[in-house]
Amino acid sequence: MGVGSSGPGKWCARRLSNSKEELPFFGSGATSSGAMTAALPSRGSAVGFDQILGFARDNDAAAIREIVKMGCPPSFTNRVGQTPLHIAAIWGSVEAAQALLELGANPNAANQLRGSTPLHAAALGKGPPERRAECVRLMIQAKGDPRQADLGGELPLDCASDEAVRLALGAAPLILHKAVESRCGLEALAQAIKQVQSGAVDLTLETMTSSGESALHLAVALGWREGVQMLLAARADPCTQNSVRREPLHTAVLQGNHRIVQLLLDARANPSARDSDPEHDPRFTSKSVEETPDEHRTPLHYAAELGNVIAARLLLQKGCVVDAPESRRLTALHLCLALRADTELEVGCGVKVTGLQKKPEWNGRLGSVVGPKSASDAGTEERWPVLLEGEDSPDGVLLKADNLTRLPEESLDLLLEARADVNLGNTQWGEGRTVLHEAAHLGDLELARKVLAAGAEVDRQDKKLGFSALHLASRAKKDELVRLLVNARADIHQPSAGGKTAAELGEINGLSEAALALLQGKE
Structure with a gap:
């Protein structure tokens, strides 16, 4: 298997799931290095031989030589097949490894966990990379085989993340x-x-x-x-x-670099590629909801969440899937709604320039924040690096936060123009709950107007409580929303799962008399 030949995620998944695999098991006889010599077993006795594991960990070559003289095998194993050489390799105990090899320790001994050798242990280790690399070189000189795979078919090189260790295992320099x-x-x-x-x-x-x-x-x-x-x-x-199955295009969008987004799309990057869900915990699964952790977000999800209109527009022009659901069934449209309450700037977000005095020609232009805000000198305001449409500055221009506004309406309008489905729900909001439900819940009149114009089903009920948007607006005492929904021909007689009409919910919660009259058909 060549350099970098393991599949994407193979190393990370293994490191997370088997992070304790190569850790030493110390028996009851393990001691600290300060008391090692005094605690050595008597000659000819096998009791206490597991102390050699502690000596390997603590790089005590003298104690290793002494305990081997007393009859301890240099490849003594604990209950899971770890040898002292495994332990020395993990911690980069160079002198201990050298002593063990000189005493005849087997550099190809496989443990009982995954069949890992001391070379695997060095690759997965916790000690300083340079010292683990030196252990690797010593073991290979002693005929340790870097081509010996573990039970999962992985070579030591497949497990190595540190460049020094990779090179010691025979990898070409990157x-x-x-x-x-x-x-x-x-x-x-x-x-x-x-x-x-x-x-x-x-x-x-x-x-x-x-x-x-x-x-x-x-x-x-x-x-x-x-x-x-x-x-x-x-x-x-x-x-x-x-x-995490993320492609360069995902990263470019998250960085807010719409110029690189354009380069990648021109090179035929997949505008609908999906990454995996980094928050998915395989220990917990849902019996009621189908989970798709390996089919998570597309670049459009991230562009919509960040309100990066320029990147989103480029992706849509290349034919990305508008309504692709991520692992929680959230679409790009669902994600962009959070922008309506979030005004804080962040890396990757889309912005519009306003209020510039020295460069008035930039006012109204769209851009993307491409880095963290700069540290302010005494008496100066912090500034954000922004890539502006129509400007060719390689690192963007530095602008004050007061001159930058986020783009919630522009992001929403772009997705609606692309015919995003306003009637889709997701598992985060609750089954059957749509964008119109959210508009009613938030009391967002403008959002409700836009999604009704885009074909929202006005009488759609959620699965849990059987609430329509009208039920929610009435319960939340949103008079204008109630009027808008009634004018959109919402069913004023529709009962919830609990048998309540919108008028009854409004009466219980203090809806105005004028809105109640509308719901009761008196107006």
């Missing part, structure tokens, strides 16, 4: 990633691409880190447009997925 990360210039990146394409190194343009990040992922995350252009020109795949 020259593309280093060229991108350093941003030393296009010449360095071009040279790295040339080496990869010529076969001079055992890498491809899609070679990934252990977390599934390709060089293109990294260039996008850094907002390096020129680097992205060069990688795409070299035919780097814009559809590679990282450990």
